[in-house]
Amino acid sequence: xxxxxxxxxxxxxxxxxxxxxxxSVRLFRGPSAQDRxxxxxxxxxxxxxxxxxxxxxxGLSVYFDMALLIALFGFVGTFALARFLLRREVxxx
Amino acid sequence: xxxPVLPAWAVLPAGILLILxxxxxxxxxxxxxxxxxxxxxxxxxxxxxxxxxxxxxxxSMLVSSAVAGHPVVHELLITLxxxxxxxxxxMTLMAAAIARTRPKA
Numbered sequence: 001x002x003x004x005x006x007x008x009x010x011x012x013x014x015x016x017x018x019x020x021x022x023x024s025v026r027l028f029r030g031p032s033a034q035d036r037x038x039x040x041x042x043x044x045x046x047x048x049x050x051x052x053x054x055x056x057x058x059g060l061s062v063y064f065d066m067a068l069l070i071a072l073f074g075f076v077g078t079f080a081l082a083r084f085l086l087r088r089e090v091x092x093x
Numbered sequence: 094x095x096x097p098v099l100p101a102w103a104v105l106p107a108g109i110l111l112i113l114x115x116x117x118x119x120x121x122x123x124x125x126x127x128x129x130x131x132x133x134x135x136x137x138x139x140x141x142x143x144x145x146x147x148x149x150x151x152x153s154m155l156v157s158s159a160v161a162g163h164p165v166v167h168e169l170l171i172t173l174x175x176x177x178x179x180x181x182x183x184m185t186l187m188a189a190a191i192a193r194t195r196p197k198a
Contacts, residue, residue, distance in 0.1 A: 002099065008108035012149065015115030019122035026126050026134075034190045035131055041182060042125055042138040048171075049118065049149055056111075056153050059160060064153075064167060071171055075178040082182060085189035 013053045020046045037081045044074030103159035107152040114148030117141050131190055139183045146175055 020043060027039035048070045055063035121141025128134040150168045157165040 002104065005099070005104045005108045008111040012111040012115035015119040019118045022119075022122035022126045023138075032131060032190075032193070034186055034193065035134065037186055037189075038131075038134060038138060039125065041186075042122065042142060045138075045142045045146060045175075046118065046122075049114075049146060052149055052153055052171075053111075056107075056156050059157075061157075061167075068171055068174075071174050071178075075174075075182060078182040079178075079185060082185035082189050086185065086192055 009053060009057050013050065016046050016049045016053065033085055037078060037085065040081070041074070041078045044070060044077070048074070099156070099159050103155045107155045110148045110152040114145040114152065117148065118145035121145065135183065135187060139179055143175060143179050147172065
């Protein structure tokens with residue numbers, strides 16, 4: 001049973017790594033700026049997932065705090081990018 | 094590796110949820126790479142990443158509850174935060190894309 005769980009954690013980590021690679025291809029290739037912002041959004045969510053999988057694998061709660069911080073600041077980054085694309089300035093005077 | 098004393102009621106659903114979450118996330122990435130236009134590309138990351146993250150978070154909740162011996166709901170913070178913020182960023186990006194692709198008339 002335990003080897004099944006280890007296989008599941010490794011499989012999920014490999015899947016998320018593949019998703020990060022595909023999202024980086026879209027990030028470099030994206031024809032428009034909003035494509036790149038979308039790929040960046042996907043990329044930070046995948047990085048957060050890898051940290052969560054490390055938290056499951058090792059049992060340390062430090063990884064969980066890092067995942068929470070990445071979720072927090074990644075949203076701020078995506079929102080600022082989208083806001084800039086929409087209005088040409090992030091904070092309106 | 095994790096403790097060898099994890100009970101089966103936690104390990105079995107957590108493993109299945111982890112495999113499902115990984116498959117959903119990689120499906121979302123393939124959709125992000127292969128969809129033809131931006132407005133079609135908008136769909137897979139928002140829905141797929143939210144669902145995949147939900148699967149991984151429920152699995153993490155199960156495992157940490159089994160390790161600690163009592164229910165642990167720290168992961169609900171991340172779940173709540175993602176469920177609140179993903180639609181907001183998706184809608185803002187969509188509004189930006191509409192404003193940028195609208196013909197100047």
